[in-house]
Amino acid sequence: MTITAPRELDELCYLTAQSMTSLVTSEHFKLIKKLGEGSYGKVMLAVHQKRGTPMALKFFPRRSTTLQAFLREYNLSVSYCTHPSLTRALGIFYSTPSHYVFAQEAGLYGDLYDVIVSEEGVSEECSQRVMSQLSGAVSHLHSLGFVHRDIKPENIFLCDCACRWVKLGDFGLARAQRTKVRAVWYNSPFCVPEVECAKRVSDAEEETEDIWMSVEPSLDTWALGILIYCLLTSCFPWEETTSDDPSYCKYRDWFNRIKQREETQDTVREENEAETDVAPQFDSLSSFVLTLLRKLLNPLPWLRPGPDEILSYLGGPWLLKTEKEELRREQEAQVEAKKMHERGGVEGEKEILGRRER
Known part of the structure; x- marks a missing residue:
């Protein structure tokens, strides 16, 4: 990890603040349609008036966005x-009386959320292809010393309709590693279990002091694990990552049972039992990908691996039905190999075929 990039970012923000210009959007860009909208503002598909270049213009309301936050992103x-x-910005940034604006690469085919909730869903092969790309993207950010902190399907944009190329975007919450931020709990499975204490504070009627936490790469690791589940099942594993959610509790109990068996080095028979008593929302997934998910979704953040752990699980079966089909084919191949061995191997098989031909 490098520590120079976050320092350089602060210097860049200072320098670009000196060169900020004011423009009238309609004099330079033709706005086509709205691509997205959120608490930050909105994103519009636009075409440069002179060059005809398509791009996305991201508008940040000045009344709710500081210049520092805008320049940082x-x-x-x-x-x-x-x-x-x-997703990369294109070097165009300016202000209007009501907004700060910068141009970035446009995701012309929507975002990953639209694909996940569609009738077709996302295939197993496509899921692995998407996660391979995101693993590399997030590892790149971490190597520079940044944590994204907002990985979710709505922030993953498609460069084609078949998800052959995706881009992670929206860096408004990205922060340098090890910096302290106020712990904020929100109702989503992407919210990590270590901020459950912040929910207790927000639920308390009397005023309490804020809880602060360190920005760590493990935040992104957790989000990638949830994303894998979403891609494979088209739904969330639980509504909120707290002890109040029955589905999360079932996962946590299953996680702890397997952890205890591994620590006590139980027999193969008991390991097989661990596969059968999997948390119910995971019963359509293969034992292969469940091993990966237990690493990414470890309730203890310091034990979560980096995003590149995903690369070790590409190519294998991620769905239970695929795993069973591969096992069936392997068993058939073993039976066929045994028959050939009993008939004297390949040479014996050739001799039998030769007799039949005569």
Whole structure:
């Protein structure tokens, strides 16, 4: 991990603040349609009036966005998002009386959320292809010393209709590693279990002090694990990552049971039993990908691996039905090999075929 990039980012924000210009959007761009909208503002598909270049213009309301926050996201995107699966700013930024605006690469085919909730869903092969790209993108950010902190399907944009190329975007919450931020709980499975204490604070009627936490790569690791589940099942594993959610509790109990068996080095028979008593929302997934998910979704953040752990699980079966089909084919091949061995191997098989021909 490098510590120079976050320092350079602060310097870039200072320098670009000196060169901020004011423009009238309609004099330079033709707005086509709205691509997205959120708490940050909105994103519009636009075409440059002179060059005809398509791009996405991201509008930040000045009344709710500080200049520092705007320049931080812009400079991070334009200077450090050099990985092919990170959305990059295009070097155009300006202000209007009501908004701060910068241009970025346009995701012309929507976002991953639209694909996940569609009738077709996402295939097993496509899921692995998407996660391979995102693993590299997030590892790149981490190597520079940044944590994204907002990985979710709505922030993953498609460069084609078949998800052959995706890009992670929206760096508004990205922060340097090890910095302290206020712990904020929100109702989503992407919210990590270590901020459950912040929910207790928000639920308390009397005023309490804020809880602060360190920005760590493990935050992104957890989000990638949830994303894998979403891709394979088209739904969430639980509603909120707290002890109040029955589905999360079932997962946590299953996780702890397997952990105890591994620590006590139980027999193969008991390991097989661990596969059968899997948390019910995971019963359509293969034992292969469940091993990966137990690593990414470890309730203890310091035990979660980096995003590149995903690369070790590409190519194998991620769905239970695929795993069973591969096992069936393997068993058939073993039976066939045994028959050939009993008939004297390949040479014996050739001799038998030769007799039949005569």
